[in-house]
Amino acid sequence: MKMVLPMRMLDFLDAPVPFLVGVQHKPNELKMKTSxxxxxxxxxxxVKSCYxxxxxxxxxxxxxxxxxxxRLSYEGSIANKHPTxxxxxxxxxxxxQFLTVMRQYLESLCANLRSHTITSVQSNHDRVSLLLKDSFIDSFPSKDQPFIKLFVDTQLFSVLSDSRLSSFENEH
Known part of the structure; x- marks a missing residue:
C-alpha cells in the first residue's frame, strides 16, 4: 500500500505491517515512531533506516x-521518458526473474523446517504439525540468527512455514 499520510493519521506509522507512505512535512514526533x-x-x-x-x-x-x-537500471534510464x-x-x-530469485531465497531459509517440526496424528487421523521456532532459529549460524529471529515473526514466514507444514501433514 502506498499513500500520502495526513498529519492527523501519523499513528499508522506504528502499524505492524509493511507499507509505503509519504508525508509532506517531517513532524517533530516522527523520531518517536522511527524504530x-x-x-x-x-x-x-x-535514505535512513533502522538497524x-x-x-x-x-x-x-x-x-x-x-x-x-x-538490466532494470538500463531499462529504467530508457523508461525515464515513459510513465512509471x-x-x-x-x-x-x-x-x-527478480521475484523468482527472491522466492527461492526465502524458501531456502525454510528448507530445514522438517527437522524442527513435531507432527502428531489426531484421533480422527488428521495430522497436525507444530514448528519449534527456537530450535529452528538455533539451527542457523549465530551470525544469521538476528535476522531469523525477526523473520520468524513476520506474516511472510507464517505463510511459508504453514505451506511447508501442511505439506508435511498431507504426506502419508
Missing part, C-alpha cells in the same frame, strides 16, 4: 540479483 522505519527523503536523495540485521547468505543473493538489477506504471517486456521479464 522500524526506512525513511526516504526525495528532496535530499537520502536491520544482515540477511543470511546475502552475498550470494546480491550476486544472483546483480544482473537482473543491471508502464513497463516493457524486458522490465516485466526482469521483474519476474
Amino acid at each position: 522500524n522505519l526506512v525513511q526516504v527523503n526525495l528532496l535530499k536523495n537520502q 536491520l540485521p544482515t540477511l543470511p547468505r546475502h552475498k550470494e543473493l546480491v550476486t544472483e540479483l546483480r544482473s537482473i538489477h543491471s 506504471y508502464r513497463c516493457n517486456e524486458v522490465q516485466a521479464e526482469a521483474a519476474t
Whole structure:
C-alpha cells in the first residue's frame, strides 16, 4: 500500500505491517515512531533506516540479483521518458526473474523446517504439525540468527512455514 499520510493519521506509522507512505512535512514526533522505519527523503536523495540485521547468505543473493538489477537500471534510464506504471517486456521479464530469485531465497531459509517440526496424528487421523521456532532459529549460524529471529515473526514466514507444514501433514 502506498499513500500520502495526513498529519492527523501519523499513528499508522506504528502499524505492524509493511507499507509505503509519504508525508509532506517531517513532524517533530516522527523520531518517536522511527524504530522500524526506512525513511526516504526525495528532496535530499537520502535514505535512513533502522538497524536491520544482515540477511543470511546475502552475498550470494546480491550476486544472483546483480544482473537482473543491471538490466532494470538500463531499462529504467530508457523508461525515464515513459510513465512509471508502464513497463516493457524486458522490465516485466526482469521483474519476474527478480521475484523468482527472491522466492527461492526465502524458501531456502525454510528448507530445514522438517527437522524442527513435531507432527502428531489426531484421533480422527488428521495430522497436525507444530514448528519449534527456537530450535529452528538455533539451527542457523549465530551470525544469521538476528535476522531469523525477526523473520520468524513476520506474516511472510507464517505463510511459508504453514505451506511447508501442511505439506508435511498431507504426506502419508
